[in-house]
Amino acid sequence: MKIALAQLNYHIGNFEQNTQKIIEHIGLAKSKGADLVVFAELAICGYPPRDFLEFEDFVALCEKAAQEIAVHCTDIACVVGLPIKNEVLAGKDLYNAAYFIENGKVKAVVRKALLPTYDVFDEYRYFEPNTKFECIGFKGKKIALTICEDLWNINDNPLYVSCPMDELIKESPDLMLNIAASPFNYRHDEDRIQILADNAKKYQLPLFYVNQVGAQTEIIFDGGSLVFDETGTVKAEMKYFEQDLQVFDLEEIQNVKNKYPQPERASDIMQIHDALVMGIQDYFWKSGFKKAVLGLSGGIDSAVVCALACRALGPENVMAVLMPSKYSSDHSVKDALDLVNNIGCKHEIIEIKQAADAFDSMLAKPFAGLPFNLTEENIQARCRGIVLMAMSNKFGYVLLNTSNKSECAVGYGTLYGDMCGAIGVIGDVYKTQIFELARYINKDGEIIPENTIVKPPSAELRPDQKDSDSLPDYGILDQILFQHIEMQKGSQAIIAQGFDEALVKRILKMVNLAEFKRYQTPPILRVSPKAFGMGRRMPIVGKYMD
Amino acid sequence: MKIALAQLNYHIGNFEQNTQKIIEHIGLAKSKGADLVVFAELAICGYPPRDFLEFEDFVALCEKAAQEIAVHCTDIACVVGLPIKNEVLAGKDLYNAAYFIENGKVKAVVRKALLPTYDVFDEYRYFEPNTKFECIGFKGKKIALTICEDLWNINDNPLYVSCPMDELIKESPDLMLNIAASPFNYRHDEDRIQILADNAKKYQLPLFYVNQVGAQTEIIFDGGSLVFDETGTVKAEMKYFEQDLQVFDLEEIQNVKNKYPQPERASDIMQIHDALVMGIQDYFWKSGFKKAVLGLSGGIDSAVVCALACRALGPENVMAVLMPSKYSSDHSVKDALDLVNNIGCKHEIIEIKQAADAFDSMLAKPFAGLPFNLTEENIQARCRGIVLMAMSNKFGYVLLNTSNKSECAVGYGTLYGDMCGAIGVIGDVYKTQIFELARYINKDGEIIPENTIVKPPSAELRPDQKDSDSLPDYGILDQILFQHIEMQKGSQAIIAQGFDEALVKRILKMVNLAEFKRYQTPPILRVSPKAFGMGRRMPIVGKYMD
Structure with a gap:
């Protein structure tokens, strides 16, 4: 089976352009002999659509686009992400979903179970978590299809009480597909590779992962879509900060070494x-x-x-x-x-x-x-x-x-x-x-x-x-700020690392007092694990650390 | 049994002042003969603490304050809200909780099950939802204690798939207590009374409800704490926009008419x-x-x-x-x-x-x-x-x-x-x-x-x-804006109400294009069901309605 991963740059709410781009890449994947082409999480509307999701016609436009895309899925199947309505009365009105489209029709619908609601993510604001799991049969293979965070509950301090792959594995799938919208920060590429490799190893399955690329105001997606064999070895790594479409042969991923090119790891600053x-x-x-x-x-x-x-x-x-x-x-x-x-x-x-x-x-x-x-x-x-x-x-x-x-x-x-x-x-x-x-x-x-x-x-x-005259040496200041902002340490924990007590307290007080200014600051391109803006939500009139 | 409801104005993260205020009101309730005094949701730290909750020492300071408060709970019991650690490894690190304190010690801990994550609320960002329910025994009565949203899943299109009172009612409690941080908007007081009355009626129990009062930057709490008898009749309504402490006799609430004063309903503008x-x-x-x-x-x-x-x-x-x-x-x-x-x-x-x-x-x-x-x-x-x-x-x-x-x-x-x-x-x-x-x-x-x-x-x-010269008549403009912002209607739905098509499209486009300006606007005192600011999160670079 040949699987194309389509790593594209979407524009939030620009249905015309996103749909056209997806249809073009279905054609491109077909011309390259792919059996299946996979697009990212919420590809149809772009990620994150935020409160656009609260408008009924926005969700209707997503469905309309999906139907338009489905028409082009002949002689090739397609996985594409979009928000869909929750038909059950109780619970949130929407699911973060993926359509598996074959022969021009939606053959299966997968719903996201683990909804990131931290840092820049607000998914539980909009979506009901999925609780029912089923693999998808395609060309004699069973596919375990999950959406982004669904594979991220694998570390020692899991954020969620359930784990979708633990359910799907019961059906003995042949491979895992994961569609994502995983924002960049300069530490994230290594985390991502590790987490995905851990999944491939744990479930002993090859894993195909496709990410978005491109910036949506402050949130930047770096691409870097990945393919792993069932031992957790990276078999292919797609381009960073560029659109890319590559076709992978499932059998070759499992059996052939060094078949697909991988980029060098870039430095943080690069x-x-x-x-x-x-x-x-x-x-x-x-x-x-x-x-x-x-x-x-x-x-x-x-x-x-x-x-x-x-x-x-x-x-x-x-x-x-x-x-x-x-x-x-x-x-x-x-x-x-x-x-x-x-x-x-x-x-x-x-x-x-x-x-x-x-x-x-x-x-x-x-x-x-x-x-x-x-x-x-x-x-x-x-x-x-x-x-x-x-x-x-x-x-x-x-x-x-x-x-x-x-x-x-x-x-x-x-x-x-x-x-x-x-x-x-x-x-x-x-x-x-x-x-x-x-x-x-x-x-x-x-x-x-x-x-x-x-x-x-x-x-x-x-x-x-x-x-x-007004600030400590940037070398010291930045270390203390990093501990407080990125590592979320309070004054005592930072002082315990050996920094001067008075200086730490003075700096943390300055950070706290500047909330009112930062509230009115422009959106900031996010490149770190904790940026000012939508990922860091502090009270303005608060006394802690004051 | 005499129950004091303490409706206080907290200051986020000001542990010293909040603790002192709570201790003073424990004394006041005791002097008025109360058996139990009830403080609001997250009273100890103020609501909403937002990302302060991600700092370990912030949560430790909440626990420390609770222990200080507990010392004063002799000859009176107390219910007080605070964030607590989730001792189970899997899931979010915290619960939104209430301590039931008696004889100087925490006798029971109640955890919030339904976590509002919409509009200005971000609770699932921080808290694990509770799934275990138990009533609290006190002076021969069984109390069903819940936290704010736990009682709000009672309408025709429920937001959650579970309902805490449906579990608690199995133990045949004698009364319901609900501690809240329910922000004001000019339409909210009537909704609140209706929802709480529906609970009292459905479970055939008297209900004591205590809210916060005061503003936390943009979020305003109006107080208006309430007492209902088991038929859903409002038996007492506390002050709006002021601190208040009142003591209610459970037997009188159930048996005596017009015992406690209630304010007149105020107009929206008032x-x-x-x-x-x-x-x-x-x-x-x-x-x-x-x-x-x-x-x-x-x-x-x-x-x-x-x-x-x-x-x-x-x-x-x-x-x-x-x-x-x-x-x-x-x-x-x-x-x-x-x-x-x-x-x-x-x-x-x-x-x-x-x-x-x-x-x-x-x-x-x-x-x-x-x-x-x-x-x-x-x-x-x-x-x-x-x-x-x-x-x-x-x-x-x-x-x-x-x-x-x-x-x-x-x-x-x-x-x-x-x-x-x-x-x-x-x-x-x-x-x-x-x-x-x-x-x-x-x-x-x-x-x-x-x-x-x-x-x-x-x-x-x-x-x-x-x-x-630049804007339509405010009478028309405001109606269209209300439909779009408060009622979350898209252009087609608004036009269907009889508004001019070109005008609706022009206005919605203006609203969308102004996102980049509003991002940098000061925090806005929230008085409506949908205010600009943290309760309305729109993409800046988005194409929908452009």
Whole structure:
């Protein structure tokens, strides 16, 4: 039996395009001699459809698309994911399901049992968990078809009290198929391979796994669909961050070594780089925009975002705006211009002094006698925000936000100032990782000027300001933040690791107090196991760690 | 048996204060002769604790507080809600639980079975559903104790496949207790009474129900704890939007008519008014602030917010900033000043022309030859945002956002301009309801100037602008929005109700396109069954209804 895995980039709710893409790839799989072509979880509507699922006509459009797809399943069978109605009155209204389509008709329906409801996942918000399991007969083989999380309950501290494959194995299937929408983070590819290999080993079955690829606003799918033999050995690994369709022969998977090519494991930073480029690209094409604008300060964060945007959209579609203030150093403008010259994007220089002075003058009466402080720093940052949004509004540019994860975490940024933007490109990348990313971007020659990388970080909002005036060394800060955010450790547990008590408490308090700012931050491209945004839901008015 | 219901205002994660409050009310209940005092769901940590629950020490602090409370439960028993660990390896790590405490010790533990995971609720994100049920023996009576949603599976289209009371009733209990954290919306009090009455009737048992009161950022609890006899008749109804403790005699509830006072049903607008005042108050005290600032345009939205803020915080703590532009009408400043005089709050007048002109001049080169458009309108709105944030930063005022639900819905507002603020006061109140709210505020004499109420709404960002230039009549707009947002109807279903097809499609498209703006909007006090914010989770880059 020849099985095609179709790893495609869907667009949420774009039924016309998703359906057309699926039908095209049914044709492609057929032309390559496949008996069966497998598409991802919720392929028909894209993942995650979120509260679109609460609209009846959205679910009806999914069913309509499936019927349109079914017509094309002649001489080839197809597995495709979609939400379907729960016909039983009690319980949630929908199932997260897969259709097995053969001879133009839906031959079997599989429903997802384990519904991820943690981090960025909300599946129990919409779906009833399945409790009935049955294999699918096809060409003399029994297929155990499951959906994504259904195979993830295999570790030592299982999240669910049941395990779908423990039921399906009772029918002695010949192979496992799993369709997924498994979002990327730079640690996830190895976890994924391990969990799937454990399943192949435990059930002694070959396993075919197909993932989505592409970004849906902040959630990025990396692809990397996989095939295992019954010993848990990876027999094939599909492309990362690209669409891909490959056809595998079941007998060869079981019997032939090194038949199918596998990519090399990429470094964390390389994965983050590719994920962010895809994240930008998909945000733009899926929302119908082509051109980006960003503020270019001469610092490393905006330089990295500028470079990523140029790779994603082409330098001709990127407008960098330099907005020096009276506190900007000479090297800032030079460093920014060096980048622009290296990279070939468009630029404007707009000094903000005039606007900042206007606000000083307008506020002279209420502020009479009060010293320059954070207020005036914020005014400058917000003047830049207005300039960037004006460029965005006038020319249809999408504003890219350039805040990094370290400053998002501790609130070292100005709301409605440098926190403006439609999408946060590096808001899930710690400052220490930004330096690595800059070096990676420069690996084939200088793009980001050396001086931008080596000079001490500064917001340049008052004379001789340095980040280190307000923040601990990024090397220490990022370690503590990682323990708190990614590892979800409280202060006592972090202090027990040997970090300074006062520093840990100060940092955690800053993180907590910045919730109100982060609530209003743009969506952030997610590349880590715990990003700010929909995967981290904290009270704003809460006292814990305050 | 005498049962005290303690309806209290908790602060999420403020263990010290919550514990002290609970202990005080144990003493108060004891002094009033109660045998048992009942506190709400998750009373110890406040509801909803959200991802604080993922920190082990947060859960440990809950247990520690419970042990401290237990010490005070002598000569009185107590029911109190808290999260507890799931000691079984498989499944989620926590239960949403209640301790039944007697003689200083935890005598029984009840776990919640039905976990709301819809709208603003995320309980299955954290908690394992309970599957074992047992009544609690106390003073010769058998108590069927359940937690909030456990009693809500009683309607014709049940959300869950099981029903906890169907299990507990097998032990023939004498009464039902239900502890809740049931958020307010202006339609919820009647639903709540109906559902609880249906339970009392179905199981033929008296029912004691205690709710939380107070606002947790956007989620508002209205209190209104209830007692029913076994026929489903309401025997007592506690205060709304206030803390309350009342003691009820079980025998009298069953046998004596009209023993306990019940409030009159309040109108929707009166409830919304009281909820918003409490929402402002609690945001301030729980986050440690006292003073508010807002922009006062002379229009009805900011006037209503100003009046609500003065009621919540006292006029001496409210700073209204008038920021006329060259497009502001004469009556705008007069109307705003009339309000300030009526209400007695502080005010400043800061003209924005100077800053707007500065931006025009700074952008003259890139904008050369291009006409005045939305860009320049937005610049004005954003200049106002900067002024308000500067006042906030300099003086420690919290900025109140004054956007209404109609404009939030269709994106008729400027991101980083009039969409600034720490908390959205009326973002869940449609424009047509704002007029009712203004009339209600004026019921005992003019506070909001008549001209503010009767003049045609305008953003005053270009000459002679009216809202009606860009938007349909609010009477029609709000009806269509209500069908789409609250009733979750798609375009076809709304058109089928008789609304104009082109208009419906235009409005739904506006709603969808505004997702990216709403993502960055402040948290909005929730008063409707479907508010923007955590209860409505839409894709940003999605194509459905585009």
